[in-house]
Amino acid sequence: MNWLKLISAFSLALLVVPVFLLIYEGFGPLSQPIGYSYEVFRAIELTVLSSAISAAISVAVFTPLAYYLARNKNSLGETLSAIPASIPHPIIGVAILVIVSPLTPFGKFLLSIGINFFDTYLGLITALTIVSAPIYINSMQLFFQSMNLAHENYALGLGASKFRTFISVALPNSGRGMLSASLISMSRAMSEFGSISIVAYYVLQQPFYGVSPAPVLIFQYYTYYGLGPAVTASAVMILVSIAMMVLLRIVKR
Amino acid sequence: MIEAEVKKKLGSFFLDASISDEHFICLTGKNGSGKTTLLNLIGGILTPDAGHITLNSKKITNLPIEQRQVSIITPDSCIPHLNVDRHLVWGAKNKGLSIEQDYITEIKTSLGISFNGKVRKLSLGMRERVALATSLISKPELILVDEALSNIDNHSDFVDAFRNLAAKAKIDAIFTTQYPEDSSQADHHYRLESGKTTRLF
Numbered sequence: 001m002n003w004l005k006l007i008s009a010f011s012l013a014l015l016v017v018p019v020f021l022l023i024y025e026g027f028g029p030l031s032q033p034i035g036y037s038y039e040v041f042r043a044i045e046l047t048v049l050s051s052a053i054s055a056a057i058s059v060a061v062f063t064p065l066a067y068y069l070a071r072n073k074n075s076l077g078e079t080l081s082a083i084p085a086s087i088p089h090p091i092i093g094v095a096i097l098v099i100v101s102p103l104t105p106f107g108k109f110l111l112s113i114g115i116n117f118f119d120t121y122l123g124l125i126t127a128l129t130i131v132s133a134p135i136y137i138n139s140m141q142l143f144f145q146s147m148n149l150a151h152e153n154y155a156l157g158l159g160a161s162k163f164r165t166f167i168s169v170a171l172p173n174s175g176r177g178m179l180s181a182s183l184i185s186m187s188r189a190m191s192e193f194g195s196i197s198i199v200a201y202y203v204l205q206q207p208f209y210g211v212s213p214a215p216v217l218i219f220q221y222y223t224y225y226g227l228g229p230a231v232t233a234s235a236v237m238i239l240v241s242i243a244m245m246v247l248l249r250i251v252k253r
Numbered sequence: 254m255i256e257a258e259v260k261k262k263l264g265s266f267f268l269d270a271s272i273s274d275e276h277f278i279c280l281t282g283k284n285g286s287g288k289t290t291l292l293n294l295i296g297g298i299l300t301p302d303a304g305h306i307t308l309n310s311k312k313i314t315n316l317p318i319e320q321r322q323v324s325i326i327t328p329d330s331c332i333p334h335l336n337v338d339r340h341l342v343w344g345a346k347n348k349g350l351s352i353e354q355d356y357i358t359e360i361k362t363s364l365g366i367s368f369n370g371k372v373r374k375l376s377l378g379m380r381e382r383v384a385l386a387t388s389l390i391s392k393p394e395l396i397l398v399d400e401a402l403s404n405i406d407n408h409s410d411f412v413d414a415f416r417n418l419a420a421k422a423k424i425d426a427i428f429t430t431q432y433p434e435d436s437s438q439a440d441h442h443y444r445l446e447s448g449k450t451t452r453l454f
Contacts, residue, residue, distance in 0.1 A: 157324040
C-alpha cells in the first residue's frame with residue numbers, strides 16, 4: 001500500500017470534490033436557465049477582459065520590481081509588496097474609494113479632473129491589479145531567482161548597466177515566465193470578490209453598462225434567487241477558470 | 254597589472270589569497286580550492302571580508318561589476334538570445350567603442366568563429382569561443398576565464414591564439430584550470446590549495 005499516494009489523493013479530493021460537485025449540480029439537478037443567461041455571459045466577459053487588462057498592467061508595471069527584489073535582499077520591499085494580498089480585500093476596496101473620496105482634498109482634485117474609481121472600469125481594473133499584482137510579483141521573483149546568473153554577470157562585466165542588463169539580458173529570456181506569472185495573476189483577478197464588490201459592484205460605462213463582474217453577479221443571484229441560479233452561474237464560471245488553468249499548464253510545459 | 258590580497262569566509266571555507274602579476278596568469282587547483290571564489294572577488298560578484306584589489310593602479314575593491322573593466326567568463330557566459338555577430342559587438346556597443354570590422358574579422362579568424370546563428374543553439378565549446386571573443390572586442394583591462402577554456406577543441410592552439418590577442422590588446426587575463434599542464438602556456442602560474450595561493454612562477 002502506497003500510503004503517501006493515498007494521503008495525497010485524499011487531500012487532493014478535499015480540494016476538488018466541492019468544485020466538481022458544484023459543476024455536477026450546476027449543470028445537472030440544480031440547473032436553472034438564468035444561470036446560462038446573457039447577463040451571466042456578459043459578466044464573465046467583463047471579468048475575463050478586466051482581469052486580462054489587470055494582468056497586462058502587472059507585467060508592464062511590476063516586472064522591474066520583481067526583478068529588483070530577486071536580485072537584491074530587501075525584506076521591507078518584499079513585505080510591502082505582499083501587503084495587498086495579506087489584508088482582507090474589502091479593505092482594498094475601501095482604500096481605493098478613499099483615494100477619490102470628495103471628503104478629501106486629493107479626492108476632490110482627482111474627481112475634478114475626471115478620475116473616478118466608483119463603478120468604473122478604472123476602479124474595477126485598479127482593484128483587480130492591486131489584489132493580483134502581489135501574486136505576479138512573487139511568481140516573477142521566483143522565476144528571476146531561478147535564472148542562470150552567469151548571463152547577467154557576463155553582461156555586467158561587458159560594461160552593461162544593471163538596467164541595461166535587465167532590459168537586454170533578463171527580459172528577453174523571461175517571456176515564458178512572464179506569460180505564466182501573468183496567467184496566474186489573471187486567474188487570481190478573475191476570482192476576486194471582496195474589493196470589487198465595494199469599488200465596482202457594477203460598471204456604469206459602455207460597453208458593459210450595468211454589468212456586474214461574475215463573482216459579484218453570482219453573489220447577487222444567491223441573495224436574490226437562492227442556490228440554484230448561483231450554482232449554475234458558478235458552474236459556467238468554473239469552466240472558464242478551468243480553461244485558464246489548462247492554458248497555464250500548457251504554457252508551463 | 255592585477256594586485257589582489259583578499260580574505261573571504263564562505264561557510265566553513267576560508268580564502269586567504271594574493272595575486273600580483275600581469276599578462277597571462279594561470280590559476281590551478283583542485284575542486285573546492287577557491288579558484289572560482291577568488292575570480293568572483295576580483296570580478297565583483299563577491300565582496301571580500303578584508304583586503305584590497307587594484308587593477309592597473311586603480312583601486313576596484315568596492316566598485317560594482319559594470320564599472321571594473323573586468324570581464325568574467327564561465328562556461329555559461331553568453332547573451333543567449335543574440336546571434337553570433339550581434340553578440341560579438343554587444344559589449345563594445347555598451348561601452349560606446351567604435352570597433353573596426355577588420356579587428357572583428359581578425360578575432361573571429363584567430364578564435365575559429367566561422368559559424369553564426371543564435372548563441373543559445375551553439376555547442377558549449379562554440380559558445381565559449383564567442384563569449385571570449387566578445388570580451389576581447391569589448392576591450393576590458395582584465396578578463397577572468399573560469400574553466401571556460403577546457404571545452405574548446407584544439408585547446409592548446411586556441412589558448413595560444415587567445416593569449417596573443419589579449420597581449421596585442423594589452424588585456425591581462427587570469428584563467429583557471431584543474432590541469433597544471435595548462436600553465437605551460439601562461440606567463441605566471443599560481444596554485445590554490447585550501448584557499449591559500451602559492452606563486453609557482
